[in-house]
Structures are given as structure tokens and as C-alpha cells.
Amino acid sequence: TKIGKGVRIGRGSVIENSVVEEGAIIEPYSIIRDSHIKSGAIVGPFAHLRNHSVIGEGSHIGNFVEVKASEIGSHVNAKHLAYIGDAQIGDRTNIGAGVVFANYDGKQKHRSKVGQNAFIGSNSLIIAPVTLGDYSYIAGGSVINKNIEEGDLAIARAELRILKGKGKEKLL
DSSP states (O other): OEEOTTOEEOTTOEEESOEEOTTOEEOTTOEEESOEEOTTOEEOSSOEEESSOEEOTTOEEEETOEEESOEEOTTOEEEESOEEESEEEOTTOEEOTTOEEEOBOSSOBOOEEEOTTOEEOTTOEEESSOEEOTTOEEOTTOEEOSOBOTTOEEOOOOOOOOOTTHHHHHHO
16 A cells, blocks of 8 residues: 555545555545545545545545445545446546446446536436446436436436325325
């Protein structure tokens, strides 16, 4: 492991076989294995990076975010409760709370690619293999299983149905 100048490492963190560049911050109780954190990045608290992940300059991988075998560009935000597996994420992309990159189909792993300046809304599911273009916008709660072109807005939600009285009926 190599630790650069001015790096802050919080209590309870574990760093193995990794590089943490100058000025990065590792918040408490983060686990980093076989990965590379570039200058000025913030990781954690309670983050888990593994399998040769790279976190770009100035990116923020936050609370309870797991990154596996992925390349995260510069100034990317994934601040809460996300799983980013087998993905390439472009610069200045935002990954909302609860986003999951579903990378395993039961037999093999697949990769996803997200362009620059993209937005992935909270609680979205990205089913690999897909490509999300630059400036693509994924509405919160969407399930994405097709490529989204540059600049497009994708909304993939089931229509809300309200069945009057059925909730109480099921609870009694």
C-alpha cells in the first residue's frame, strides 16, 4: 500500500494492496482492497472498494457505497447506499442513493458504461450490459435494461395503481 502526502485516514479503516494519492480522505470504517484512490477523492464512511477499482480525482464515494471492479471518473458523486459493480463511470456523473448496478445474470458478470455528466436518480437499477450516454438522465426508481443515448431522459416505472380498501383488507 502507498499513501500520499496529506492523506487523512479515519478510525477503523482497512487499506490493503492499494494506492491512496495526495490529499485523499478515507473516512472512518472504510475498507479498501486492491484499489486506487486518486488525489482529492473522499471515500466513506463505511465504504467498501475492491477488485482493482479506481476512484477519480475529487470524486466522493460515500456512506455505505460499495465499488467493485469499476473505474470511477473525476468529480463523480455516489454519496449514499449504492452498489457499483463492473462499471465505468464518466466524469462529473451523479449516482443517487440506492442505485444498484446489477452485473451478474446467474452465469457471468457483465459491464456497464456511463458517460460524462450523467445523472442516475435514486433507487434506480442498472441491468448490465448497458451504456448510458453523456448527459443521460435516469429518473429515480427506474429499471434500465437498454442503452440510453446521449442527452436522453429515461423513465422506467410501472404505473401507480391504487386499489381502494385492499391494503386494510390484506392486513386484517
